[in-house]
Amino acid sequence: MNNMIEVEKVTFEYPLSEDHTIKALENISLEINEGEYIALIGPNGSGKSTLARHLNAILLPTSGEVRVYGFPTNAEEYRWEIRRRVGMVFQNPDNQIVATTVEEDVAFGLENLGIETSVILERVNEALELVGLFQLRNHAPHLLSGGQKQRLAIAGVVAMRPRCLVLDEPTAMLDPRGRREVLETVKKMNRQEGITVVHITHFMEETLEAGRVVVMNRGNIIQNGSPEEIFNGKIDLHALGLEMPTVPKLVRMLRAGGLNIPENVVHVHELVSFLC
Numbered sequence: 460m461n462n463m464i465e466v467e468k469v470t471f472e473y474p475l476s477e478d479h480t481i482k483a484l485e486n487i488s489l490e491i492n493e494g495e496y497i498a499l500i501g502p503n504g505s506g507k508s509t510l511a512r513h514l515n516a517i518l519l520p521t522s523g524e525v526r527v528y529g530f531p532t533n534a535e536e537y538r539w540e541i542r543r544r545v546g547m548v549f550q551n552p553d554n555q556i557v558a559t560t561v562e563e564d565v566a567f568g569l570e571n572l573g574i575e576t577s578v579i580l581e582r583v584n585e586a587l588e589l590v591g592l593f594q595l596r597n598h599a600p601h602l603l604s605g606g607q608k609q610r611l612a613i614a615g616v617v618a619m620r621p622r623c624l625v626l627d628e629p630t631a632m633l634d635p636r637g638r639r640e641v642l643e644t645v646k647k648m649n650r651q652e653g654i655t656v657v658h659i660t661h662f663m664e665e666t667l668e669a670g671r672v673v674v675m676n677r678g679n680i681i682q683n684g685s686p687e688e689i690f691n692g693k694i695d696l697h698a699l700g701l702e703m704p705t706v707p708k709l710v711r712m713l714r715a716g717g718l719n720i721p722e723n724v725v726h727v728h729e730l731v732s733f734l735c
């Protein structure tokens with residue numbers, strides 16, 4: 460199926476008190492295709508996390524519908540089917556650790572499913588290899604670096620063999636090295652394993668890995684396009700409190716200086732090979 464996740468006219472209100480609610484999503488529609496890498500950006504409070512939590516039925520729409528492989532999230536009987544296919548990774552790596560060794564941590568979700576021990580072992584090893592933590596399988600998770608902890612969280616989800624990975628600011632609490640490690644891992648899951656990725660980030664450079672950038676503001680999707688379209692300078696990101704990623708900013712400056720740089724340059728290596 461092409462559209463793996465369909466968000467149709469979704470409005471969501473958080474209850475504040477008995478007679479007060481706050482509207483976090485307003486009539487949002489979005490289709491996510493199998494194998495896509497989507498970067499979700501927007502200012503604080505724009506609704507990114509709320510939308511992400513709708514993609515695997517952690518939150519259910521106040522009105523409208525979310526379907527994952529055709530399964531509506533608000534039908535309780537499909538909840539497990541949905542959670543198995545769409546895994547979430549959150550911002551704080553420490554909150555996601557559940558066991559005392561790396562290996563056990565990855566096994567945790569599978570054990571809860573009652574899967575056979577030999578299969579668990581195979582899946583755990585495979586997931587740890589994929590995120591580059593196999594050598595550390597007997598280590599204590601709390602002694603890992605931030606980047607390693609987030610890769611461990613990704614392994615825990617990947618071991619469940621999801622079709623989609625939703626990451627809510629997975630690099631926000633990491634140093635630049637940790638950020639690079641996690642980004643490389645996420646990229647690998649998408650490019651090599653074919654896992655669909657929805658990646659929420661405040662780091663604009665990270666969005667350049669995506670095939671599509673979705674921009675939210677005040678509970679609405681206000682832009683939806685390729686990184687080239689979103690960062691071509693025509694959209695006033697500054698007004699939203701968002702930065703331009705360095706490469707497109709550089710391209711714009713070079714163009715202003717008279718250089719005729721092609722439209723599709725979004726990566727450092729593309730820019731360097733064009734300039735050289």
Ligand SMILES: Nc1ncnc2c1ncn2[C@@H]1O[C@H](COP(=O)(O)OP(=O)(O)OP(=O)(O)O)[C@@H](O)[C@H]1O
Pocket residue numbers: 473474475481482483501502503504505506507508509510
């Ligand atoms: N648990 C909650 N209860 C009440 N209101 C909430 C809750 N979580 C979020 N909100 C409100 O919903 C709106 C959207 O919040 P959300 O966390 O989805 O935004 P966000 O884009 O993820 O922001 P950030 O970039 O800060 O993570 C905001 O107005 C926020 O204050």
Ligand SMILES: [Mg+2]
Pocket residue numbers: 507508509627
């Ligand atoms: Mg958020």
